[in-house]
Amino acid sequence: MHCTDASRGQKLRALAPSHHRSPSLNPSSQASRTALATALMRSIHSRSAPAPLLDDTWGERLVPDAVRTAFRERALVRRDASATGTLEAALDDAMRANAAYPDVILRSRYTEDALQDAVARGITQYVLIGAGFDSFVCRVPDWAQGLDIYEVDHPATQPLKRQRLAACGVPPSASVHFVEADLSAESLGAALARSPFNTTQPAFFSWLGVTVYLTREANLAALRDIATCAAHGSELVFTYIDEAALHAGPEAFQKLRSDVAAVGEEFLSGFDPKTLGPLLRGTGLELLEDIDGHAALARYDPAGRNGLQPAGAAHIAHARVLSAAPSPAA
Template sequence: MQAGQPSITARAAAALRAAHQELEGGRVFQDPLALRILGADTDDPVVAVAFRPEGERSRLTVAARARFAEDAVAAAVERGVRQCVVLGAGLDTFGCRNPHTSAGLRVFEVDHPATQEWKRHRLAESGIAVPPSLTFAPVDFERSGPAEGLGAAGFDAGRPAFFVWLGVVPYLTRAAVFDTLGFIAGLPAGSGVVFDYGEPSGSLPPEQRAVREARAAWVAEAGEPFLSHFTPEELVSALHGLRFSAIEDIGYGDLAARYTGGADADTAEVSSDMGARVVHTWRSAIR
């Protein structure tokens, strides 16, 4: 990771979202700011890969993940949640195009202070306005957890909140993952989170294991090694233990198939071969 910039994996995800807008017309997930915020990074080799014609499956998978998360935010707003936190926001643009401002949804972006400062410069250079509903919460996770940084930014821990936490969990220790989930679980009923994670390589079929191990080698070489993995069974059990009452755990492949309507028959098979999954979980207001 370059100092003061999003990680290589965050840049890759942003590039895939942007390329999906241009090459597939945003048919799974629409983000009119994705290409603009990417800006000068279009010459980056990581970005170039995202725009290759053969990268459609990866683009559809990342687009489906983003769509799933924002659908979950919309569901949270429907049940009365008015605070949304994007953890490890990177180049995510949800806070700048918040479609729930009329409902009073406030968005907090949590990221490393230097990364956030870089992003704010990028937003200004791209002519992307920062709406009053968006608040930046700089947090150095080596020195403090999200609670302190969010509190300083005006987050109200006495009200429910929904968290979007994509592309982050695999790079954290198990202790850090459960500390954050515990923090979310301690918020008022109605609070929840969408996050993705990877299964252990040993639990995957040989073909999926090979792809996962190749991916692990790539991110490790980039200085962002995988630090945690979970089986769906142990994660669901842990979430129930934290008193999350509604849990949906879905594989990347099934998620992509959901939003493509089965039109891309081989998308589900190929995009799930890393054993990656997404979880949407929240605590019911009914005690």
């Protein structure tokens, strides 16, 4: 199923790599290639995996036709000369071969499982920081019907996302709030203050696929920002890279780094899993769980039916906001 492409004029702009990333929660200054690609990865997995971990085919509808065409052309250039099959098959193969693919699938599943558990505990607000082309607002499950959803994203990305939602016939909802914000220029709390977000009620925050592109200082400031603007008991799921892998990681991780560099991105920092707990506590967060790619695979696909081979250095962390965030000097 395809939607009317109302954004052909944005073809090159949407595909342009973000060569410079601002020190912010969502560092994109343009509609990021990685945001578009990860939406396609989730959709391709949902449609074609033997035992899919996700049910999310919206990526193929939300990503503009012109962008999909550009991705297909890139896939053909990289494809083995002896390969056969359709252009669409070439794109599917290229996305599945990308080293980020397993981690995108696993982190998406983990986050929505954690969100469902949080909703069962009474949380009624969901904040997607750097929402990109995430499709949760298109497919709100029964268990999430009472959620107020806040998509926070850069002014260069969110308008395209909203255009695509309209083109796909997704109706506006009183429970979905779009917060356009350059988080390199204002705090998350200031951005959310322009919305109906209730700072006195716990919320669930997702912040996926971002920390590795920021400096350590920017990441710590961002974590403090989340802890400061959220009520006690709020939860956060975020992803990070084991900092040891940035220097001498395994071959699979170096392929991931190479794939990311090919679209104009750069890995800047990670965390040490051994010290993450105390580090988070210093920002006002309590670490609940930290799992690497191998542990995530063992949890969600222990038989390996989907052929996923995640990077062990890719981590998913789940944290809770403490009663009071320490000062930045803590």
